[in-house]
Amino acid sequence: MPHNRLVHIVDDDEGVRRSVAFMLKLANFRTESYASGEEFLKAARTAVRGSVLLDVRMPGMNGLEVQAEMRSSGIDMPVVILTGHGEIDIAVKALRAGALHFIEKPYEKEILIAALEEANARLDRSYDRDMKASEAQLRLASLTPRERDVLNGLVEGHPNKMIAYSLGISPRTVEIHRANLMARLRVRSLSEALRVAFIADGGGDVPEAD
Template sequence: MTVERLVHIVDDDGSVRRSTSVFLRTQGYAVENHSSGVAFLEAVGSLQPGCVLLDVRMPEIDGIAVLERMRSAGVDFPVVVMTAHGDVGTAVAAMRKGAHNFIEKPFERDTILQALEDAFALAEQADAQRLTAAAALSRIEALTPRERDVLEGLAAGQTNKMIAITLGISPRTVEIHRANMMEKLGVHSLPEALRIALIAGLGGNL
């Protein structure tokens, strides 16, 4: 799918919509604002294709439900979800529903730009070039058993602290295994690691 550099911001917080849209326009993006998940879904059939910057915490219908309805309707716009800081479980749930990436609020400007570019790039890949389950598993085979345990915990939506308790190790040791795991997978962010894990079938299917 060829995607124009258009961003649909879906957030019930007007100040977030305004500040984010002003910033993205200065970076050359076209922006359309939507004040709720309901408003976005009502309009989505007539919208120009673009990347959706989607808040997960909204009244009436939350971001996860918006993702479900988008996919049910066959709308395959790339989606970057905005989650609360440390809300790994919600981020994993969103990626299972088809989100391409996630960022944590409050986010840095460089973070949102990178997340959007990654989402556009993924959407523009031909199906044959997408990471297959076999390729994802091949990467995971390079991990030690403990590194894989940490990855599986993250893919299940657990925090570092929860993983540490489950494995009977310290949170600091989890951090070390997590850093080594990401280096071996060749990724630079948690969303990239989660995508590989979920494609491979760890912690549920993507």
């Protein structure tokens, strides 16, 4: 049976909920909206399965806490996290907790829709990784030592400035390495690059560069 293209929007900002719901409707998604993590969790136990677009910063339960409760309650829905710009540490925690993608605000429409398309597609099959560890390791092997250093920093949740300081290079150089490593890994977003790293190491940290 084809997936139902349902997205559960969890965000305390009514304006965000309305604008995202309108945008997704135009992209042929159905939506349900919730003003808090608590409201979503209460409804999710009996709700139709769909993907979850989850804001990480909300009063009451934050997005990471909602994720944790979903796991402990057996609520099996793929999650896409919305984070503020530069909140790499939070994004890494969300990915480690099982989120499929994270999207930084302000988000691009095409990136958000692509992430939700993938999340909804997961509902049609078992949650096996699309990429085997061996393939991910081969992709990582294509990186230069410096690109691996930068990726290691990103996996630790460090922002560009902190990575630059620890490596003794400029933030602009870190940005260049980020762009290059994403091209070598054949990914379109930082969340996809981090997933390659996690898969290569069985869900752990990126192996140290030689």
